[in-house]
Amino acid sequence: MTAKTTVTTATTNARLVEVFSAIQGEGLNVGTRQIFIRFALCDLRCHFCDSSNTWNAPTTCRIERYPGLRDFEVYSNPVTLSMLVEWVERQNIPQLHDSISLTGGEPLLHASFLVEFLPQVRSATKLPIYLETGGHRSEQLAMVLPYLDSVGMDFKLESVSGEKRLVEHARFLQLCYDSQVEVFVKIIVSSSTDVEELKQAAQIVADINPSIPIFLQPVTPLISPTHAEKEIMAPEPDQVLVWQAMMKRIVKHVRVVPQTHKMLNQL
Numbered sequence: 001m002t003a004k005t006t007v008t009t010a011t012t013n014a015r016l017v018e019v020f021s022a023i024q025g026e027g028l029n030v031g032t033r034q035i036f037i038r039f040a041l042c043d044l045r046c047h048f049c050d051s052s053n054t055w056n057a058p059t060t061c062r063i064e065r066y067p068g069l070r071d072f073e074v075y076s077n078p079v080t081l082s083m084l085v086e087w088v089e090r091q092n093i094p095q096l097h098d099s100i101s102l103t104g105g106e107p108l109l110h111a112s113f114l115v116e117f118l119p120q121v122r123s124a125t126k127l128p129i130y131l132e133t134g135g136h137r138s139e140q141l142a143m144v145l146p147y148l149d150s151v152g153m154d155f156k157l158e159s160v161s162g163e164k165r166l167v168e169h170a171r172f173l174q175l176c177y178d179s180q181v182e183v184f185v186k187i188i189v190s191s192s193t194d195v196e197e198l199k200q201a202a203q204i205v206a207d208i209n210p211s212i213p214i215f216l217q218p219v220t221p222l223i224s225p226t227h228a229e230k231e232i233m234a235p236e237p238d239q240v241l242v243w244q245a246m247m248k249r250i251v252k253h254v255r256v257v258p259q260t261h262k263m264l265n266q267l
């Protein structure tokens with residue numbers, strides 16, 4: 001049975017924000033070209049969220065017709081599995097993309113959908129699947145791990161995000177590591193970062209494996225979507241140098257990479 005025949009029988013739906021082709025601006029895959037599938041909904045409320053438009057399910061989503069042209073069509077939510085496979089296939093012109101990025105929002109809130117969708121989209125495109133996640137839903141991760149090639153896991157610092165998920169992060173990262181999927185950890189840092197929290201995060205990663213790469217991502221300054229009166233500020237240059245040096249005494253790989261897609265005026 002071909003992938004196309006399979007998808008026509010599926011009934012599962014998902015709530016999307018958008019599908020488009022762009023340059024990945026964060027973490028281990030920085031600079032690569034990806035097909036982004038941005039899912040709606042998130043159960044966290046990070047102070048620095050730059051995707052707060054995903055928090056609630058929008059009534060419509062926008063789908064790029066040709067990769068990179070920003071020629072969006074608008075569709076009603078929810079969308080069917082067969083529609084999404086078709087839209088991703090349409091983006092997948094030869095030799096352009098390195099992988100498919102599942103992003104949001106929190107893509108794992110759509111785990112049941114992903115379990116059906118991922119084998120079909122992989123079969124249709126032959127592209128690796130990369131998951132960007134808040135790193136706090138290990139039960140849902142376990143459902144989709146067999147279909148993933150790599151995971152970028154956020155580690156939330158309470159001093160920066162307002163979210164504290166230490167136990168969940170440890171469990172989540174252990175699951176990724178045990179499955180041998182490629183995994184890296186991303187930590188957003190700002191001028192309010194608590195150095196003790198950073199140290200604790202590095203130790204949790206090291207206890208699983210000190211070779212797991214950590215990316216410190218200085219926040220792109222913004223007005224907090226959760227506290228409108230509060231401006232989230234990037235850390236000072238010397239703070240970042242001190243934090244990286246401290247963490248490198250605990251884990252092997254600590255890279256500092258800002259959101260490069262914003263510098264390039266990408267989506």
Ligand code: SF4
Nearest residue numbers: 042044046049105134
């Ligand atoms: S997990 Fe991501 S999408 Fe959800 S609130 Fe935090 S930054 Fe925003």
